[in-house]
Amino acid sequence: MGAPHQNRTGPVGVALVGTGVISGAYLENLTRFPDINVVALTDLLPEVAAAKAEEFGIDLSGAPELAFEHPDVEIIINLTIPAAHLEVSSRALAAGKHVWTEKPLAMNSVDASTLVDAAAAAGLRLGCAPDTVLGAGIQTARRVIERGDIGVPQTGLTLFQTPGPESWHPAPEFLFQPGAGPLFDMGPYYLTTLVEVFGPAAGVLALSRKARATRVIGSGPKAGTEFEVGVPTHVGLQTDFVEGGASQSIFSFESPRVRAGFVEVTGTEATLSIPDPNNFDGELRICRTGEDEWKSIPLVGPSDGRGMGVLDMARSIRAGAPHRATGERARHVTELMEAAIRSADKKAYVPLTSTAPRSELLPDGWDPVAATL
Template identity: 40%
Template sequence: MGKVKTGIIGCGMISEIYIKNISSTFQNLEVIAVADIDLDRAKMRAAEFNIPKAYTPEELLADNDIEMVINLTIPTAHAPICLQALEAGKHVFVEKPLAVTREDGLKVLETAKSKGLYVGSAPDTFLGGGLQTCRKLIDDGWIGEPIGATAFMMGSGPESFHPNPDFFYVEGGGPMFDMGPYYLTALINLIGPITRVTGSARATYPERTIMAGPRAGETVPVEIPTHIAGVFEFANGAVGSIITSFDVWGSQLPRIEIYGTTGTLIVPDPNTFGGPIFVKRQGESEWSSVPFTHSFTENSRGIGAADMATAIRTGEANRASGELAYHVLDVMHAFLDAAETGKHIEISSGCERPAALPMNQASQFMR
């Protein structure tokens, strides 16, 4: 079918694993150019991976050889870069979240639809071996009908390791928008779309101190909630609860658990591609460890872009789709809306539950 020629905009920390995986594993993609607002950084990344072209973002978007743009910029730049790429006639795969606002997210989807182009978005961890194994267990009836779920992302904030954590503490950041996409995308993949939410939120500290890199000791003002607790309902009737926090110094809560009519499934960290996975079924006294049914259990970031490349060539739907990402964006905003208004928020968006990957999925990402 031929490789989809790709350009990457944003040469920061996350770009390394994308380029590494595309060059070594996802052979239906070819990175032919990288770009950054800091051209020297783009040149360094291009030299590191023998990529032929290092551009400014504008130059990359003007390159007619590029079919797909992978947008790895900061959240506030996600929608503007996606829209520019779509206007230039290029398919787009963007890091999470799809956009900062619902309005911008819808604009991205509408522009892509009007031009007949694909949009995809991280997180794509739900396509890894760990979460696809969990999907198979649920689809095969191992825990019966899902009736409930819990999800907990508890940490003390990215300023402990990130040299420039400012964007985590402005609109589009915080634990819900930074880490919530992993948890909500995993849950929607496992159970289905979400129809109603409520929640409470707070910002515990007015500023954060950077602990890593050349800016260590500087403080960053906090402009968004940093501890969000929510309750939500799935279209199938299951009820979930979630906490995302940058205000917690330690926790032993599980990442995700799914409760069914005949058993419970312990789901691995949705920010990873592997395990471990445990199940306890009705009548059993002990938990059982479950081996992987699917591959891609190591850090396989870029698998969503590779799946989209296959969809571009075959005309099928991509799994880490713009519609899924917009539904997640809508739900995340709804938690904050509920906290502000003290009400339940009905979710107006929806999405198809992504198709499960076949057990031999590796073949579809090879040329």
């Protein structure tokens, strides 16, 4: 894959665009990965970027233009709100930078395809969260499935049910607008896991509802503020997959009882309980046909947290090899979520047109804190 920066050596320079809540989780890891050099932090509010830069010991901060124009920046990490993902990622690609973006890749599959096509035309990398599928939890689960421990995978079941984030998030409004809601905010973790297990989705049948027209912020400086809800806050979907198998999923901000992180895959010989796909580790358990008890399976591999996808991209750039959390996979998951909303509106099955291969498993011994470049 040809691209600018392809002849460089040493740690890969990155810059963040957007220094909100999630940026801290990225920076905790990126600043300790030897193969990553965090060059700059940027935000539409430069003072916010400056505060975050001081917290993590980053020398440069400022407005987003700094990230797009700095010659040492090879990867732009787009941590803006979903509605800005297309614009920011497009600007980064136009500036000759590789892009890693938080999920979703874009607000819809058309915009997602625009980004995928632009990156391909420029010979640049496009990657997208979630990178939790690179953690030991899901990597070990995939190894268990792929070596045949559960037989042939048949069905999947996922649950994400909470009261909603407005009680704890200081600025939750964007999480209830197009590009978010329980499906677009949390769906990528669960649906990406299912795509990694079953392969590309063929189509979806869904139902949805919005129980309340408004919500009230429960914490922070805007506590007590009422805001409008612009998306369904409960979505149930059934997905079938090109290679066989089917899954049922619920994504809800309507449940007083929290039931999250639930992923089970049942095969012809056993059921596998997979760790929370919003995390990088957890408990992996198997219950075989004819047995009553779950048995734990030790996890193998790193669980260093958010930023592993950026690191995999950085090392892949230097090696001239494909990275794992691709824009193509994110586009496929975006289309799946978009199709679920259309299905719920039409009360009909909606087929998908895109596809995406499973990512290659991380090699044994892959170590995020090793200096390899």
